[in-house]
Amino acid sequence: MIKYFARKKQNIGLKILVGFGIVIGLSALGLNSLFDDSFGASTPVNVRTKNLTDKKLKIYAIAFWNNNWNGTGNYVTYDTELKPNENSDFWFENDGTTEFWIVAKNRNGGIEYLQVMTEQKSEFDFEITESKNIDSDKIQIAQELTFKTDKNERMEKYAIWSNIGLIGLLILSLTKIKTGGNN
Numbered sequence: 001m002i003k004y005f006a007r008k009k010q011n012i013g014l015k016i017l018v019g020f021g022i023v024i025g026l027s028a029l030g031l032n033s034l035f036d037d038s039f040g041a042s043t044p045v046n047v048r049t050k051n052l053t054d055k056k057l058k059i060y061a062i063a064f065w066n067n068n069w070n071g072t073g074n075y076v077t078y079d080t081e082l083k084p085n086e087n088s089d090f091w092f093e094n095d096g097t098t099e100f101w102i103v104a105k106n107r108n109g110g111i112e113y114l115q116v117m118t119e120q121k122s123e124f125d126f127e128i129t130e131s132k133n134i135d136s137d138k139i140q141i142a143q144e145l146t147f148k149t150d151k152n153e154r155m156e157k158y159a160i161w162s163n164i165g166l167i168g169l170l171i172l173s174l175t176k177i178k179t180g181g182n183n
Helices: 008-035 136-174
Strands: 044-051 057-067 071-082 087-093 097-105 111-117 123-128
Touching (some): 008 136, 044 071, 071 136, 097 123, 097 136, 111 123
Antiparallel strands (some): 057 071
C-alpha cells in the first residue's frame, strides 16, 4: 500500500519513513523483551519447577497481598508450558505479599497442581506431581485468575507476531522486485 501511494519523487521520503517504522518496530520488540524479565524487581522470588507428571503443564505463580499501604489484591505470573520431566526457572515480584500459589494447568484448563506458600524466602524448588487433595475454592480462584492471564498472553503473542510481520513487510517494501513489466 505504501508503494502504491508513493510517487517517484517522494521515494527518498518513503525510505526514511519505512526506516523509521522498522526502528520503532524493533524498539517495541526490544522493550517488550526487556520488561518481561526481572529488570527492576525490588524483591524477586526465584522459582524452579520440575514437571514429574506425564502431561504437558502450564506453570503459573499467583501472589496475594493484604497490607495497609496498597490494600488487597493479586497478580498472576505465567512461566511456560512444561513437557514431562522438563525444568523451568522463573521469577515474580514478591514485595508485600502474604502468600503465593504455584499452579499447574493441563491443556484442557484443569488444575493439576496447586501449592500454597506463606514462607518469605527468595528461592523455591517445586517438583510438580499430581495433587489429590486440592481445596475446590482455591481451584476455582486459580482457574479464574489464570484464565485472564492466558487471554492476555495470547493477545501479547498475537501483537508480537503482528509486529514482526509488519516489520517484514516494511523491509520488503524497501527491496525492488523485478518483474516482466519492470524490465
